[in-house]
Amino acid sequence: MIDLRNLSRRGFLNMGAAAGASLLLPKSGLITPAHAQTPLAAVAEENAVIAFGHTGPVTDEGWTWSHDQGMKAVQEAFPKLKTLFVESIPYSADATRTFRQFVSEGANMVFATSNYGDFLYDVAKRSPDVAFYECDGRNPLENLSTYYLAHWYPTYVTGVAAGLMSKSGKLGYVASFPVPSVFSGTNAFLMGARSVNPNATMQTIVINSWFDPQAATQAGTALIDNGADLLFGIMDEAGYLQVAEQRGAKAVMWNTDIRRYGPKAYVSSIAIDFKKFYVDQVRLRLEGKWTPSQTILPMGGGIDRDAWGETVPTEVAKQADAVRDKILGGWSPFEGEIKDTKGNVKVAAGHRMTEEELYNWDWSIEGVSGLQA
Amino acid sequence: MAIKFQRVPSAQPSVAFAARALAIVLALGVAGLVLAARGNAPVELAWEVLSSTFGSSFGLEDVGLLVTPLILTGLSVWVALRIGAWNIGAEGQFYAGAFSATAVALFIPGPTWLILPVMFTAGALGGLLWILVPTLARAYADVSELITTLLLNFVATLMVYYVATGPWLDPSGHALATTARLPHDVPEFWGIVHYGFPLAILLTFVIAGLLNYTRWGYEVRIAGSNPSAALYAGMPFRRRLIVILLMSGAIAGIAGMLEVAGTVHRLQGGISNNFGYLGIMVAVLARGSSLGVLAGAALMGVILNSGIILQTQGITVSAVLAITGLILFFTAIGNELAHYRITRTEPAAS
Numbered sequence: 001m002i003d004l005r006n007l008s009r010r011g012f013l014n015m016g017a018a019a020g021a022s023l024l025l026p027k028s029g030l031i032t033p034a035h036a037q038t039p040l041a042a043v044a045e046e047n048a049v050i051a052f053g054h055t056g057p058v059t060d061e062g063w064t065w066s067h068d069q070g071m072k073a074v075q076e077a078f079p080k081l082k083t084l085f086v087e088s089i090p091y092s093a094d095a096t097r098t099f100r101q102f103v104s105e106g107a108n109m110v111f112a113t114s115n116y117g118d119f120l121y122d123v124a125k126r127s128p129d130v131a132f133y134e135c136d137g138r139n140p141l142e143n144l145s146t147y148y149l150a151h152w153y154p155t156y157v158t159g160v161a162a163g164l165m166s167k168s169g170k171l172g173y174v175a176s177f178p179v180p181s182v183f184s185g186t187n188a189f190l191m192g193a194r195s196v197n198p199n200a201t202m203q204t205i206v207i208n209s210w211f212d213p214q215a216a217t218q219a220g221t222a223l224i225d226n227g228a229d230l231l232f233g234i235m236d237e238a239g240y241l242q243v244a245e246q247r248g249a250k251a252v253m254w255n256t257d258i259r260r261y262g263p264k265a266y267v268s269s270i271a272i273d274f275k276k277f278y279v280d281q282v283r284l285r286l287e288g289k290w291t292p293s294q295t296i297l298p299m300g301g302g303i304d305r306d307a308w309g310e311t312v313p314t315e316v317a318k319q320a321d322a323v324r325d326k327i328l329g330g331w332s333p334f335e336g337e338i339k340d341t342k343g344n345v346k347v348a349a350g351h352r353m354t355e356e357e358l359y360n361w362d363w364s365i366e367g368v369s370g371l372q373a
Numbered sequence: 374m375a376i377k378f379q380r381v382p383s384a385q386p387s388v389a390f391a392a393r394a395l396a397i398v399l400a401l402g403v404a405g406l407v408l409a410a411r412g413n414a415p416v417e418l419a420w421e422v423l424s425s426t427f428g429s430s431f432g433l434e435d436v437g438l439l440v441t442p443l444i445l446t447g448l449s450v451w452v453a454l455r456i457g458a459w460n461i462g463a464e465g466q467f468y469a470g471a472f473s474a475t476a477v478a479l480f481i482p483g484p485t486w487l488i489l490p491v492m493f494t495a496g497a498l499g500g501l502l503w504i505l506v507p508t509l510a511r512a513y514a515d516v517s518e519l520i521t522t523l524l525l526n527f528v529a530t531l532m533v534y535y536v537a538t539g540p541w542l543d544p545s546g547h548a549l550a551t552t553a554r555l556p557h558d559v560p561e562f563w564g565i566v567h568y569g570f571p572l573a574i575l576l577t578f579v580i581a582g583l584l585n586y587t588r589w590g591y592e593v594r595i596a597g598s599n600p601s602a603a604l605y606a607g608m609p610f611r612r613r614l615i616v617i618l619l620m621s622g623a624i625a626g627i628a629g630m631l632e633v634a635g636t637v638h639r640l641q642g643g644i645s646n647n648f649g650y651l652g653i654m655v656a657v658l659a660r661g662s663s664l665g666v667l668a669g670a671a672l673m674g675v676i677l678n679s680g681i682i683l684q685t686q687g688i689t690v691s692a693v694l695a696i697t698g699l700i701l702f703f704t705a706i707g708n709e710l711a712h713y714r715i716t717r718t719e720p721a722a723s
Contacts, residue, residue: 360545
């Protein structure tokens with residue numbers, strides 16, 4: 001187990017490219033070491049039951065679809081095991097019931113492909129023989145692993161392109177909830193844009209959902225009405241891309257290549273791929289080598305920018321990709337001095353934000369409006 | 374000789390029971406046919422649902438946990454119906470109760486044995502306050518409580534979203550913004566089922582007792598079936614209406630308090646799981662009977678839990694919702710049909 005505190009990011013990236021790096025994440029300010037415990041017992045492939053609980057529908061062509069591709073990769077790699085999945089699980093006690101039902105149907109592994117927090121944690125605590133996973137999770141247990149993506153790096157890269165392409169310097173962001181993924185997403189994007197246009201600003205609208213095409217469309221329209229000419233967001237579908245296409249604006253998306261919904265507006269996407277991760281994790285469980293882990297898949301190993309859109313000028317693509325290469329080489333854009341919206345210095349000059357600080361980012365940088373923190 | 378359908382004011386319990394049982398069987402039959410047409414194996418699915426729900430303490434605990442808020446929101450709507458009022462706002466009162474209880478838990482320090490009762494009271498008061506304006510508007514200005522209570526649901530939902538994503542946000546990060554975990558839990562008495570379950574049943578009996586065995590309850594029931602008669606007989610209709618509606622709101626508030634303190638442990642948007650609206654179904658299924666509230670809640674709980682089991686078997690959410698709707702639809706028809714009896718009328722002898 002590698003301790004994040006002793007890990008340079010270059011080492012992290014190199015090592016992480018293969019199977020994803022294992023990190024230790026803080027729990028209420030403390031680092032809880034994952035125990036070098038005995039692995040969970042091996043399971044014969046034909047007896048194994050692997051369950052997936054999703055936040056959205058598997059047909060969303062975005063976040064949930066990508067995880068579903070991961071499940072299909074697992075089925076292909078281990079054709080004899082049984083898979084279960086439930087889509088569109090609400091963030092309520094119904095999530096607990098669904099995860100409990102997976103356990104009662106004999107699941108050996110349960111992947112929650114979103115952060116279900118206590119709804120998953122409480123079930124994991126009562127089912128010590130089942131290996132649980134929580135995407136974007138923050139409370140690991142001896143049988144509960146967490147996994148996520150270093151989305152802030154490709155986001156910064158697309159932010160550079162956004163800064164170069166936006167004429168007004170006003171960027172818009174369709175947000176789900178004021179949670180770390182949204183803070184790190186907005187901040188990284190604006191930092192990328194400001195690296196080429198120091199006057200860039202970003203307005204956000206929170207729509208209280210990860211999947212609500214109608215609300216996302218309304219939010220996108222409102223942002224463009226307010227002067228934004230380039231939209232970003234963290235939606236599981238293509239709603240605001242279509243708005244951008246209609247209004248002659250540009251958009252950076254998440255999850256998958258969905259340029260066909262707005263080929264002229266499409267700049268790029270924060271493209272994700274969990275296939276290898278899921279197959280590797282299931283293999284560990286089947287072989288009796290499973291112990292808990294905390295993984296953040298690095299840029300180039302599960303997350304990256306998508307191929308640039310057709311209207312992105314070659315010069316812009318080149319400049320942004322140069323930044324991408326720099327990051328892959330070990331450079332980090334997330335270095336002080338960084339101020340919050342009130343002008344307080346939150347990251348001192350010379351300090352490079354650690355992966356856990358980026359993962360747990362819970363305040364907005366100067367220039368972002370609309371997010372409470 | 375002719376056959377005549379005659380409506381009777383109250384169905385015989387045995388007829389009503391048979392009608393409902395038949396309705397559920399028919400609904401399941403139709404659902405099974407639809408599933409078979411889609412290529413699923415309905416008999417195996419039914420077996421999976423039955424064995425998962427009743428064959429393990431896991432399933433029974435889940436139902437117990439689901440039934441608790443359903444009893445209370447059902448009771449809330451049912452109580453208001455006794456005096457002929459429609460409380461469509463159990464959802465909002467649920468949120469208001471959860472909100473108030475959370476405020477107490479987060480901001481008043483103290484030992485659990487002391488704070489839990491305070492949270493309980495706060496939850497009841499929260500629900501009561503949420504229905505106060507609709508109650509007074511109905512009692513003094515004859516404004517339909519059906520509309521006002523419904524509209525306040527949206528206000529309560531957004532209020533909870535606001536505090537959970539804003540001032541009370543736990544910054545440690547969840548996919549859905551929530552408050553911090555409450556420091557006080559309603560203790561569990563069986564698996565994951567907390568003491569809210571027996572409490573909800575007890576409350577149902579207490580209220581049934583009040584309505585059935587006190588003069589006050591008698592007046593409420595008279596006022597419910599015929600307000601003019603009640604007024605003519607000198608019964609204080611307005612006072613009874615106010616008390617009943619406030620009680621209705623308080624019960625839904627208690628449901629919200631128990632859900633946040635017993636089941637979810639954090640305040641967040643969506644915590645109600647639509648229990649307020651499902652309470653309307655429970656009350657409709659229960660008809661006039663207080664025990665019917667318990668039975669209706671149990672039926673709803675089993676249906677909702679079956680829905681989750683079906684989803685793990687690859688049936689989509691929309692199909693599950695359709696089956697749920699089908700069962701309720703057939704039951705409602707069965708309920709109505711139970712009120713008819715077939716009589717033969719002989720032509721008058723010449």
